[in-house]
Amino acid sequence: MCLAVPGQVLEIGEDNMAVVDIAGVRRRVCLDLVEDIAVEDYVLVHVGFALQRIDAAEAQRTLDQLREMAPRESGEDSP
Amino acid sequence: MKYIDEYRDPREGQRLLDEIRRSAPAGGLRIMEICGGHTHAIYRAGLDQLLPEGIRFLHGPGCPVCVTPAVRIDQAVTLAQRPGCLVATYGDMLRVPGSLGSLRAAQARGGRVQIVYSSLDAVEIAKSHPDLEVVFLAVGFETTAPANAAAILHAEELGLGNFSVLGNHVLVPPVLRQLLETPGTEIDAFIGPGHVATVVGSDDYLFLPEEFHRPVVISGFEPQDLLLSVLMLVRQAAEGRCAVEVEYRRAVRPQGSEKALAVMRQAFEVQDQEWRGIGVVPQSGLGIRERYAAFDALRRYADVLPERAEETGEYICGAVLQGRLTPDACPAFGVGCTPEHPFGPGMVSQEGACAALYRYRQPGTAQEVGK
Numbered sequence: 001m002c003l004a005v006p007g008q009v010l011e012i013g014e015d016n017m018a019v020v021d022i023a024g025v026r027r028r029v030c031l032d033l034v035e036d037i038a039v040e041d042y043v044l045v046h047v048g049f050a051l052q053r054i055d056a057a058e059a060q061r062t063l064d065q066l067r068e069m070a071p072r073e074s075g076e077d078s079p
Numbered sequence: 080m081k082y083i084d085e086y087r088d089p090r091e092g093q094r095l096l097d098e099i100r101r102s103a104p105a106g107g108l109r110i111m112e113i114c115g116g117h118t119h120a121i122y123r124a125g126l127d128q129l130l131p132e133g134i135r136f137l138h139g140p141g142c143p144v145c146v147t148p149a150v151r152i153d154q155a156v157t158l159a160q161r162p163g164c165l166v167a168t169y170g171d172m173l174r175v176p177g178s179l180g181s182l183r184a185a186q187a188r189g190g191r192v193q194i195v196y197s198s199l200d201a202v203e204i205a206k207s208h209p210d211l212e213v214v215f216l217a218v219g220f221e222t223t224a225p226a227n228a229a230a231i232l233h234a235e236e237l238g239l240g241n242f243s244v245l246g247n248h249v250l251v252p253p254v255l256r257q258l259l260e261t262p263g264t265e266i267d268a269f270i271g272p273g274h275v276a277t278v279v280g281s282d283d284y285l286f287l288p289e290e291f292h293r294p295v296v297i298s299g300f301e302p303q304d305l306l307l308s309v310l311m312l313v314r315q316a317a318e319g320r321c322a323v324e325v326e327y328r329r330a331v332r333p334q335g336s337e338k339a340l341a342v343m344r345q346a347f348e349v350q351d352q353e354w355r356g357i358g359v360v361p362q363s364g365l366g367i368r369e370r371y372a373a374f375d376a377l378r379r380y381a382d383v384l385p386e387r388a389e390e391t392g393e394y395i396c397g398a399v400l401q402g403r404l405t406p407d408a409c410p411a412f413g414v415g416c417t418p419e420h421p422f423g424p425g426m427v428s429q430e431g432a433c434a435a436l437y438r439y440r441q442p443g444t445a446q447e448v449g450k
Contacts, residue, residue: 001115001116001142001143001144001169001171001218001219001220001222001223001428001430002114002115002116002141002143002219002220002222002223002272002274002275002430003116003274003300004222004274004277004330005083006080006081006082006083008081023080030197030199030226030229032229032338032342033225033226033229033336033338033339033342034336034338034339035337035338042081042082044274044277044330046222046223046226046274047169047196047197047198047223047226048196048197048198048199048200048226049197049225049226049229051222051225051274051277051278051330051336051339052277052278052330052331052332052336054082054329054330055328055329055330056329058328058329059082059085059328059329061328062299062304062307062326062327062328062329063085065307066091066095066303066307067091069095069098069307069310069311069314070091070094070095070097070098070307070310071094072094
């Protein structure tokens with residue numbers, strides 16, 4: 001039930017409905033629960049509503065933290 | 080897919096597992112993942128089988144379909160079979176057994192039931208079918224409640240007289256309090272629900288360390304998210320810390336989403352709530368405010384709705400929902416009770432611990448982490 005998937009905002013209409021690209025599929029998504037969303041933003045989509053903007057800088061921080069807490073051994077290939 | 084694939088690299092997962100093994104506390108760690116979406120992700124990736132001995136997942140009550148009481152299903156069944164009525168609901172709700180059968184069975188008897196993807200689809204059906212009374216059976220935690228509330232606000236804006244909501248909205252913190260106050264509860268730490276926290280904010284979970292001295296890490300839903308969250312909990316234990324930490328930083332802010340909370344609070348107010356398999360938990364649900372009484376199916380159809388239902392064939396569902404027993408401890412698990420013929424709610428939703436274990440843990444199906 002609490003499943004939410006990331007998607008990228010392609011267009012925003014006058015009725016506060018957006019067209020969002022979710023894994024290549026275009027869906028109409030309501031923006032009534034979020035503020036200040038712009039075209040090209042990534043949002044988390046849940047039951048047809050954008051729930052939150054995905055923060056690119058914070059996403060990178062988690063990846064950095066992951067690598068810092070579980071460091072690669074020397075000689076391992078980078079992915 | 081961006082923001083998903085980066086968190087599924089099996090080699091990164093292996094490094095995290097190695098690190099968890101190195102830092103694991105000698106006494107072990109019993110971690111409850113609250114959210115059914117996490118339970119599903121854990122079984123799908125086989126994470127429970129990859130963790131070192133002593134570090135265990137306990138599955139929590141975070142599946143809104145599972146905790147919807149039988150009486151609510153009976154009410155929906157009653158309305159689906161009422162002439163001129165149509166019940167719209169999320170797909171997971173169709174097979175949930177009530178004492179009058181499921182919505183799917185009601186449909187087979189000629190009842191009108193329509194699956195919707197979004198609450199706004201239910202509003203749309205009401206708008207385009209003025210001859211029908213559309214009842215939206217709306218369940219959910221704090222994640223879904225704002226979307227369901229928005230449907231009420233939309234229906235009011237459109238002046239729809241033929242739309243109402245049969246709501247069953249539940250809140251996470253009160254049920255966790257009750258779990259922790261129950262003698263014999265053996266939970267050392269929590270993985271917090273990422274999408275619930277997206278709405279309410281990570282600060283909603285400060286009571287866990289402050290009042291109950293249990294650490295919590297709010298997690299994303301990919302395998303690496305979950306393993307990193309376990310590592311963060313293991314590190315807190317090793318360093319003697321106890322705090323709310325957020326692994327799912329890309330979506331969770333301390334205060335959550337002000338706008339979503341405002342919409343939720345405009346239509347709903349906190350009330351006592353019955354949880355299937357658990358009982359009534361004080362102040363753990365959301366009811367529709369008096370101002371929107373016209374859109375409340377419980378008020379609108381009060382004369383025809385059943386007020387209670389016999390909970391039958393539940394086996395040990397309540398103990399499983401509260402993390403006291405694993406699904407395979409139930410004598411009915413996979414024998415009589417299967418996703419095709421569920422006795423209890425944990426086998427219905429794919430986020431129910433029983434259904435997730437049944438689906439991913441047939442002999443020899445343990446999967447490599449990250450797949």
